[in-house]
Amino acid sequence: MSASSPPIPHETITRAAWREHAEEALIPPLVALLVAAICGDLLILSYGQSPAAVYRLLIEGTWGNAYGFGQVLYKATTLAFTGLAVSFGLRAGLFNIGGESQLAAGGFAAALTGLALPGGTPLILALPLCMIAAGAAGGVVGAVPAYLKTKFGAHEVIVTIMLNFVVLALLNWFIAGHLHVPETLHTPEIHAGVLPRLADISSRFHGSAANLSLIVAVLVAVAVWFYLFRARGGYELRAAGLQPDAAEYGGISVGRVWMRALTFSGVIAGAGGINYVLGYKHYYEDGFASGAGFLGIAVALVGRNHPFGVLVAAFFFATLSQGGLAIHAFVPKQMMDVLQGVVILAVAMSVPEVRRVLRSGRRGREA
């Protein structure tokens, strides 16, 4: 920035800044997509099938018909909740791996609330009550690592992983011991709080599990966006996540940010329980949350920790998952399990690499 060069126009700088931001954000997921596509080709070929045919079947089975699309939306809803939860924590610099247990606890609380409320309670009352219960349960589970981190410096990664096992075992004990309908591992059907399915609105979606929790998920994403980027609390949270020393010097209590962030991360994940419990099966079933926590991490990562990116990523992973079922006749759906791992690995590897390449390139140009 020497004083002798002519001043660069304001708009050019702004545009360049936006472009740099976009590059660093979007290139890694695209790289991951490419790598996943290549791996997918290899796996498909190893089964003696044609990649083009299989991919076409994948698209047809997921976006090409209303039932498949509905299933994608249903799965994306749960992933949106856990993805938002993980990304919220990551914005504060914290890794919440406890999504599965928080989601399960939330679903459990929603089911209990739905059972406790008298049948016929209007949805306008039942839904918020169930959601508050679900969020609170998730928040309680999230508050444990929050407290241990703030008070004892205990690393939240290990605590949340461990707590997953503890909470899930506890829930299993409740169900298996006391609350289950005989011959099953689920609670009785709830009396109130049932959410309408998309199929109730348009018969084209008949048979799919997609329900109005989808709308709730989008609203939560908007709320998270607003909090992170427009609210003072979000400013402080992101500051603590990006540069805790500077945040402290700026008067922000990083410990309190951590407490709020991890607890709220749990609340968001817990709220996701409404998708299965209120919208789909209308009871809590042991194991319904399986895998959603880890996939939530993938969704947050691919979505670059941005609430709207998370929605897109959730949709993508849900497509992969549903797509596996659609192509099962040609290639085992297990291929999708492999691709999920590949995508996460590829994004994780490309984020620092892309940043390094882009920044050294820019520095070279400025020299």
Added chain:
Amino acid sequence: MNPVSFLTQMIRIAIPYLFAASGGVVAERSGIVSLTLEGFMLTGAFAAVVGTNYSGNPWIGVLSGMIGGLIFAMIHAVATIRYRADQVVVGVAINLLAIGVTRFFLKLFFASSSNSPRVTGFGGNIHAGGFDNPLLWLGVLVAPVVAFMIYKTPFGLRVRAAGEHPDAAESVGVSVTRVRYIAVAISGVLAALGGVYLALDQHQFTDQMTAGRGFIAISAVIFGRWDPIRAALACLLFAAAETFQIQLQGSHAIPSQFVEMIPYLLTIIALAGVVGRAVPPAALGKAEA
């Protein structure tokens, strides 16, 4: 419940934990987070069954299991060391990848979604209580061997240096990168051996058969404060609790779910510093060196 049968069962249950935890100690001491033990173990289990199935010889299975673990370990190492990817995320990815890959090849080779054909294993003499299995003896010895390596060999010193003061180590000529690659490779091979033992003991591979044992191994590493012998003792402790619960199964004294929780609760308590501070290696998880 007689003490001899309790002890023999406890040791048999502990072997996978001992293998994986010992490997985990090595990698974590060098500064690389090892949430991947579960994935390595699963891969080792599957590869062992494939190798034994096609060769008829369990030792080939052991070899293929070790190779399987090594391959996944190298993926882990390249991603975290060369590409500086976030080590926790890579850990999650490796575990998911292991599940996916084993499932995919389970379908491809054995046309099943749930289990492989039965394979021969080691031992088999009912009266030997499992002690005619050479892998069991290997598992018993692995922790003292790793302890010796970490504390008494030059390589072990380099591992510890890489984990505590990578910058200082580099400045005296230690290639921290090389040390970490080797440490992660060791963790992969050892954790895979845990899976090999598991699969050959059960004479088949079933989907996700490791069932969280890799995470119990990490708990043991943390609870044992990153020391191989203490981690091994933690493994025995957790195995003892499991054995208790199995042998008491009929009596409903303590619900099985609560016994399941014990390793995890103990780890959380250890991290909270109630039973002495669990302080990890200084450079753990930061691959900036």
Added chain:
Amino acid sequence: MDGAEITRRSVSERHEAGLSHIPEDRHRRGLILEYTVADNLILGVQKSFAKNGVLDRDRIMEKAAEEISSFDIRPPNSILEARALSGGNQQKIVVAREMGRKFSVLLASQPTRGVDVGAIEFIHQQLLDARAQGKAILLVSAELNEVLALSDRIAVMYRGKFAGVMASPDATEEALGELMIGARKGNAA
């Protein structure tokens, strides 16, 4: 400060008491590199730019434009990430923030380290202006020239203690040097 004990106060309470601080390590403690210039300029006072918990972006941009022009931060674009600016301009952000608020005591620690000549002069002038307005400034610096040029009184530290404090006219390079190596024991006032 002003008779009130602030040793155990929080950072924001100290700010309110009138204490400002330009930290030594602008990358770790002074700035959030991924935040924009505007967002960095309100760090520490974000509460006063928020209404009902929501940040008032217009007011933030206004304030940013003001400070960018008063402190000659270049390029004069408040939505650039701090990361994109040169060291000198990054430091000017910190200076603008810390000296732009109401303060009566300023701790300036290595304020011109890694900064280009033009910015050094600018920052020095800011410090002198503040002194002219009656503010108290504690300058910590390893640059002898800077210390000699700016200070009214100079204290030398040796082994964690004040080795001597002297008025600027009395502070020759030799005298300071002797205190620095502990050869002479001055009066620690």
